[in-house]
Amino acid sequence: MPSDHDHKREEIAEEVAPLFEGGPIWRRPAAKIFVIWAIMTAIGVVIGVMLPVHIFPKMVSPQGKDALDTVVFFTVLAAPVAAFVYAIGLYSLLAWRKMSGKSDTPPPDGPPHRGSGLAEALWVGASVVLVIVLLIWGMGFLASETAPQNNVVQVNVTGQQWFWTYSYPGTGVTSNKLVLPVNREIQFNITSMDVTHGFWPVELGDQIDANPGFITHITVEPNQLGNFDVRCSQLCGLYHAYMYSHGQVVTSSQFATWLQDQGASVSSVTSYALGKN
Amino acid sequence: MTIAAPRLEDTKLGPKAGGLYRHQSFFVALPFGIFTAFIGWLVSHALLQNSNWGSDMVVTVTFVSWVIGFNAGIGTFNAPFRWLRGKDQTHDDHLYAAGVGQGWKRYWKYCTDHKVVGTQYLVLVMTLFFVGGTLAMMIRTQLITPHSQFLSPQTYNAIVTVHGMVMIIATIIMVSGPFANFILPIMLGAKDMAFPRLNAMSLWVVVSAVPPILSTFVLGGTDSGWTTYAPLSVQSPPAQDAFSITIITFVVSVTVAGINTIVTTFTMRTKGMSMSRLPIFVWGSIVAAAVGLYAMPAFLMAHSALITDRVVGTSFYAPAQGGAGWLYENVFWIMGHPEVYVILLPAVGAILEVASTFSRKPLFGYKVMIGGIIGVGVLSIMVWAHHMFTTGWAPSLADPFMLTTELISIPTGIIFLCIIGTIWRGSIWTKLPMYFLYLFLWNFIIGGVTGIYLSDVPADQYFHGNMFVTAHFHYTLLGGAMIGATGAVCYWFPKMTGRMLNERVGKWAFWFIAIGIQITYYGQFWEGFEGMPRRVANYAPLFETANQVSTTGAYILMTGWLILLYNIIHSWHKGEIASANPWHAKSLEWHTLTPVPLENFLVDPVVTSDPYGYGEPGSVPGAPAPEPAVVGASSNQGGSH
Numbered sequence: 073m074p075s076d077h078d079h080k081r082e083e084i085a086e087e088v089a090p091l092f093e094g095g096p097i098w099r100r101p102a103a104k105i106f107v108i109w110a111i112m113t114a115i116g117v118v119i120g121v122m123l124p125v126h127i128f129p130k131m132v133s134p135q136g137k138d139a140l141d142t143v144v145f146f147t148v149l150a151a152p153v154a155a156f157v158y159a160i161g162l163y164s165l166l167a168w169r170k171m172s173g174k175s176d177t178p179p180p181d182g183p184p185h186r187g188s189g190l191a192e193a194l195w196v197g198a199s200v201v202l203v204i205v206l207l208i209w210g211m212g213f214l215a216s217e218t219a220p221q222n223n224v225v226q227v228n229v230t231g232q233q234w235f236w237t238y239s240y241p242g243t244g245v246t247s248n249k250l251v252l253p254v255n256r257e258i259q260f261n262i263t264s265m266d267v268t269h270g271f272w273p274v275e276l277g278d279q280i281d282a283n284p285g286f287i288t289h290i291t292v293e294p295n296q297l298g299n300f301d302v303r304c305s306q307l308c309g310l311y312h313a314y315m316y317s318h319g320q321v322v323t324s325s326q327f328a329t330w331l332q333d334q335g336a337s338v339s340s341v342t343s344y345a346l347g348k349n
Numbered sequence: 350m351t352i353a354a355p356r357l358e359d360t361k362l363g364p365k366a367g368g369l370y371r372h373q374s375f376f377v378a379l380p381f382g383i384f385t386a387f388i389g390w391l392v393s394h395a396l397l398q399n400s401n402w403g404s405d406m407v408v409t410v411t412f413v414s415w416v417i418g419f420n421a422g423i424g425t426f427n428a429p430f431r432w433l434r435g436k437d438q439t440h441d442d443h444l445y446a447a448g449v450g451q452g453w454k455r456y457w458k459y460c461t462d463h464k465v466v467g468t469q470y471l472v473l474v475m476t477l478f479f480v481g482g483t484l485a486m487m488i489r490t491q492l493i494t495p496h497s498q499f500l501s502p503q504t505y506n507a508i509v510t511v512h513g514m515v516m517i518i519a520t521i522i523m524v525s526g527p528f529a530n531f532i533l534p535i536m537l538g539a540k541d542m543a544f545p546r547l548n549a550m551s552l553w554v555v556v557s558a559v560p561p562i563l564s565t566f567v568l569g570g571t572d573s574g575w576t577t578y579a580p581l582s583v584q585s586p587p588a589q590d591a592f593s594i595t596i597i598t599f600v601v602s603v604t605v606a607g608i609n610t611i612v613t614t615f616t617m618r619t620k621g622m623s624m625s626r627l628p629i630f631v632w633g634s635i636v637a638a639a640v641g642l643y644a645m646p647a648f649l650m651a652h653s654a655l656i657t658d659r660v661v662g663t664s665f666y667a668p669a670q671g672g673a674g675w676l677y678e679n680v681f682w683i684m685g686h687p688e689v690y691v692i693l694l695p696a697v698g699a700i701l702e703v704a705s706t707f708s709r710k711p712l713f714g715y716k717v718m719i720g721g722i723i724g725v726g727v728l729s730i731m732v733w734a735h736h737m738f739t740t741g742w743a744p745s746l747a748d749p750f751m752l753t754t755e756l757i758s759i760p761t762g763i764i765f766l767c768i769i770g771t772i773w774r775g776s777i778w779t780k781l782p783m784y785f786l787y788l789f790l791w792n793f794i795i796g797g798v799t800g801i802y803l804s805d806v807p808a809d810q811y812f813h814g815n816m817f818v819t820a821h822f823h824y825t826l827l828g829g830a831m832i833g834a835t836g837a838v839c840y841w842f843p844k845m846t847g848r849m850l851n852e853r854v855g856k857w858a859f860w861f862i863a864i865g866i867q868i869t870y871y872g873q874f875w876e877g878f879e880g881m882p883r884r885v886a887n888y889a890p891l892f893e894t895a896n897q898v899s900t901t902g903a904y905i906l907m908t909g910w911l912i913l914l915y916n917i918i919h920s921w922h923k924g925e926i927a928s929a930n931p932w933h934a935k936s937l938e939w940h941t942l943t944p945v946p947l948e949n950f951l952v953d954p955v956v957t958s959d960p961y962g963y964g965e966p967g968s969v970p971g972a973p974a975p976e977p978a979v980v981g982a983s984s985n986q987g988g989s990h
Contacts, residue, residue: 285668
C-alpha cells in the first residue's frame with residue numbers, strides 16, 4: 073500500500089535528516105560520527121597490522137605464519153565494525169547527553185522510535201557477509217592442509233608427567249630434544265602414557281593433544297632454520313608449568329649427523345630420511 | 350497514600366504456624382549438616398576405609414551426608430514429608446514459610462517469599478565473588494615474577510581450579526539468582542514464583558554446595574582446572590570427590606531454578622501481560638533457563654561418571670578399559686558452551702532494560718532482539734566442539750563447528766544493534782547503571798572479536814590452551830556478563846533494598862573497574878601472543894613484562910571491586926531512602942511500593958502496553974484500578990506512591 077510505504081519513508085527521513093542538518097558540513101552530526109569512526113578504524117587497523125607481528129615469536133613454519141595472518145586479517149576486518157559501535161557510543165555521550173547524572177529527574181523522553189526494518193536488515197546482512205568472509209578464510213586454510221606425502225619424516229611423540237620424549241622410528245634414536253630437518257614434511261604421531269597433555273611446538277604454529285590410549289597426528293613443514301619451544305598446553309597436574317622442551321630446525325645434513333651422534337646407524341638414517349619406514 | 354486494608358505481612362499467625370519451620374534456620378542447619386556429615390564419615394570410615402577406593406568413598410559419603418543433612422536442617426524436605434504423612438500445610442503455615450512475623454530472621458530461613466530468596470542470592474553471589482576474587486588475586490600475585498615461590502605448584506593448581514569453579518557458579522547465578530527471583534515475578538505482575546518452595550530450595554541447595562568445593566584445599570587439592578579433564582581428574586586426590594559433589598548439587602539447584610523461572614513466566618503473568626509485552630530481561634532469563642535445562646544435566650552426567658570412575662571403579666574415562674578422555678571432554682563442553690550463554694543472556698537482558706530507561710527511548714528492535722536471544726540459545730547447543738579443535742577428536746568436524754561458531758556472531762551482533770539503536774538520539778541520562786552499559790559495550794566487543802579469532806582453526810592451533818583464551822573469556826564473562834550484572838545491581842538496588850546506591854562512590858568504583866579490566870586482560874592478550882600457556886605456576890622470563898602488566902591491572906581491578914562492595918554494604922545500611930520509582934521507569938517492578946509488600950501488589954495490576962513507551966502519546970496509566978491505584982506497565986506517573 074503506497075500510504076504505508078510513504079509513511080515508512082517519512083519515518084526514515086525524519087530519523088536520518090537531523091544528521092545532515094546544521095551549519096557547514098563538518099559541523100553536522102553525520103560528519104562528526106564519520107570522523108570518530110574513521111579515526112577509531114584507523115587506530116584499530118594500525119594496531120592490527122603493527123602489533124601482533126612484533127609480539128608473536130619468530131615462526132619457523134607456514135602454519136605459524138597462518139595463525140599470525142589470521143590475527144592480522146580478523147583485526148583489520150573487525151576494526152570498522154567495532155569502531156562503528158564505539159563511534160555511536162562516544163557520540164551519544166558527546167551530543168545526546170541531556171543532563172548531568174547528578175540530576176534526580178530524568179531528561180525529557182527521546183524520540184519514540186521502536187526500530188527500523190532497514191537498519192535491522194542492513195545490520196544482519198552485514199554480519200552475514202562478514203561471517204561468510206571469515207568462513208572462506210578458515211575453510212581455505214583447512215582445505216590447503218593436504219594429505220601427507222609418502223616421503224614424510226615420521227616422529228613419534230610421547231607425553232608423560234612431566235616431560236616429552238621424541239623417537240625417530242627405524243633409527244633407534246630417542247631424545248628429549250626435538251630436532252627436525254628443514255623443508256621436509258614432518259608427521260608427528262602423538263600419544264600419552266598417563267593423562268592428557270597438549271603437544272604444542274609453539275613456533276611451528278600447530279598443536280594437538282596427547283591422549284592416553286590414542287595416537288593423534290599433525291603434519292608441519294618447517295621452512296626456517298632456528299630454535300623453537302615445545303610446551304604443554306593442557307593442564308596435566310603438579311608440574312604442568314615445567315613440561316617443556318627445546319626444539320631446533322636444522323639442515324638435512326645436520327639432521328643426519330645429529331641422528332648418527334645419537335647412535336643411529338648410517339643405513340637406518342638414510343632410509344629414515346627418505347621417509348621409507 | 351494511606352492503605353485501609355491490613356497488609357498480608359501484618360497477619361497475626363497462630364502460635365504453632367509453620368510447624369517444624371519454627372525451629373529451623375541456617376544456624377540449626379549448619380550444625381545439623383556437620384553432625385550428619387560426621388555420622389557419614391564415621392560409618393563410611395568404619396566400613397569402607399580398607400576397600401580399594403577407601404578415602405574416595407569416605408569423602409563422597411561424608412559430603413553427600415552433609416548436603417542431605419544441611420537441607421534437612423534448613424527445611425527443604427519438610428513439605429514433602431508432610432504430604433507423605435497425609436497432611437497438607439495450612440494457610441498459616443504458608444504465611445509463616447513466606448516469612449510473616451519473623452523480621453530480618455527470615456533471611457536466615459527457608460523462606461518462600463521470592464524477594465527474600467532474591468536478596469539471599471545477592472548476598473551469596475557477592476560472597477562467592479569475594480572468595481573467587483581473593484583466589485584470583487593470589488594467582489596474579491604468584492605470577493608477578495617468573496619463578497615465584499609464593500604458592501607451591503600444588504596449591505597453585507588447587508587455587509586455579511577453585512577460582513574457576515567458584516566464579517562459574519557465581520556468574521551462573523549472579524543474575525538468574527538475585528534478579529530473576531526478586532525482579533522477574535514483579536515484572537510479570539505475579540504474586541510470587543510458580544513454585545515458591547522450590548525457589549527456596551534452589552537457594553539452600555546451592556548454599557550447601559559451597560563447603561565441599563572449599564574443602565578441596567584440605568583434601569589434597571584438585572589439580573585439573575575447573576574443566577577437570579579425565580583421566581587426570583580420575584587420578585586426582587580425594588579433593589576431586591568433594592569437587593564433583595559440589596557440581597552435582599549445584600546442577601540440582603540450577604535445574605530447579607530454571608524450571609521455576611520458565612513456569613512462572615508462562616503461567617503467572619498478570620492480565621494484559623502478553624508474551625509480546627514481556628520486558629526483554631524476562632526473555633533473556635527464560636531463554637537462559639531453557640538453555641540451562643539442556644546443558645546442566647550434561648554437567649551432572651560428566652561428574653557422576655567421573656565420581657563412579659573414582660569411587661567404584663567404572664571405566665567411562667579409562668582408555669585401557671574401553672573408556673576415553675574424549676568422552677568426558679565432549680559431555681563437559683556440551684554443558685560448557687551453552688553454559689556461557691546461560692551466564693550471558695540474563696545479563697544482556699538486564700543491560701537492555703538499563704539502555705531503554707536511561708536513554709528515555711523505547712527499546713530498539715524489540716522483536717529482532719527476542720529473535721537474537723532465541724537464536725543465540727539455539728545455536729549455543731551446536732558449538733561445543735570448537736573447544737576440541739586441537740584434541741584430535743573428529744578432525745573432519747572442524748569445518749561444521751567453525752561454521753556454527755561463527756554463525757552465532759550474527760544473533761550476538763543484534764545485541765549491539767539493539768543497544769546503539771536505543772541510545773541513538775536518546776536523552777542520555779548518565780546515572781551509574783548507564784556507566785556500566787558503556788563499559789559492557791566496550792568490553793563485550795573486544796570479547797566477541799577475540800572469540801572469532803579462536804573460532805578459526807588455524808588461529809586456534811596457536812591460541813588453544815594459551816593465555817589468549819583466558820583473556821578472551823574474561824573479557825566476555827567478566828567484562829561483558831559481570832559488568833552487565835553490576836549494572837543490574839546499580840539499577841535495581843533501590844527496589845531491592847529501599848535505598849539509593851551512592852553515585853559518587855559508585856563512579857570511583859566504576860573507573861577503577863573499567864581501567865583495571867583493560868590493563869589486566871590486555872596484559873593477558875599480550876602473554877597469549879607471546880605464547881604463554883594457561884594455568885602455569887611459573888613461566889619463562891620472556892613473559893615477565895606482560896605478566897607484570899596484567900598483575901598491576903588486577904590490583905587496580907580489585908580496588909574497584911572493593912570500593913563497589915563497600916558502597917553496596919554502606920548504602921544498604923545508610924543510603925538515602927529510595928522512592929518507589931527513582932528512575933521513572935515503566936516496567937511493573939517500579940510501580941509497586943518500596944519496600945515491596947508480600948505478594949507484591951496490593952491490587953492486581955493490569956497491563957496495556959509493553960514497558961518501553963517512552964515519548965509515546967499513548968503512554969498513559971493502564972486500566973483503571975480500585976483504590977489504592979496500581980497502574981499498568983505503560984504508566985507515566987513515576988514514583989508517586
